[in-house]
């Protein structure tokens with residue numbers, strides 16, 4: 001004979017607790033779409049101002065590859081890309097802002113890593129820029145390769161993956177260096193410009209951006225040829241709201257797939273009325289289904305392309321040939337053009 005609580009009864013409080021916790025999690029995080037609809041605005045976490053990815057212009061209007069992703073989500077959900085509120089965040093603040101619900105979405109040149117995806121209560125929603133970490137130095141130092149950096153002082157921003165990546169690479173290559181780690185982005189740049197360190201190390205796209213937009217004499221600086229890591233940059237959302245994860249990741253996919261099928265902001269209306277291509281009909285909502293499955297209107301992807309453009313348009317305008325950065329597509333070309341941009345199919 002068993003003594004004490006019958007085991008079924010004993011389990012009851014645990015089950016009730018689990019259900020309550022699930023309901024509370026849902027209430028707190030489970031309905032981002034409802035919250036966004038009620039508010040009429042997507043709150044998007046970006047950098048504090050990083051040309052090409054997220055930076056304000058002279059009128060205070062934010063632009064960039066990441067800002068376009070925020071705008072795409074607003075277009076998909078609210079039918080209006082302008083219903084985006086930018087929340088500028090430095091590297092340290094970004095994850096807390098997402099965890100606490102201060103933002104609906106983080107689109108801030110953030111590297112997807114296993115640790116970030118599993119230990120912080122957040123999850124990535126695709127990759128919108130494939131990058132790698134590099135080095136920038138003053139040309140006058142005469143350094144031609146990262147292998148010559150033994151003994152150098154290196155400027156890094158606190159709270160970035162760049163700190164650990166550099167430490168790993170230096171250990172593997174038996175290079176000694178002195179890190180100068182600074183919290184605020186502008187202060188790291190100022191420290192580098194003032195010669196407080198010999199080297200700036202961050203994502204290669206970041207180095208290009210800093211060189212062009214932050215340093216007074218860009219031609220005095222050179223980016224070294226070595227790329228020491230994979231830095232897949234992508235948007236993040238909170239865990240526990242699968243529909244919102246779907247909305248963000250499929251908004252990005254819609255931009256990438258629209259480029260693949262040649263749908264642009266300029267021809268989207270004409271294609272919508274005339275195309276016989278079943279894939280394009282599904283993307284543009286002529287054939288219904290994709291929108292409804294996410295609780296959105298069928299014009300979700302049409303609105304993205306019409307108001308924000310496809311991925312290639314966004315790339316060229318913000319970081320490519322139409323921008324001061326003039327980055328090549330490289331890894332960010334479409335999969336059928338030698339790159340890694342392979343949109344999962346909208347069907």
Ligand SMILES: N[C@@H](CCC(=O)N[C@@H](CS)C(=O)NCC(=O)O)C(=O)O
Nearest residue numbers: 047048090091110111160161185202
């Ligand atoms: N991809 C890296 C680095 C991202 C990062 O924060 N880069 C710096 C460049 S040094 C930046 O964007 N700073 C802008 C800011 O803090 O506003 C990461 O996810 O940790």
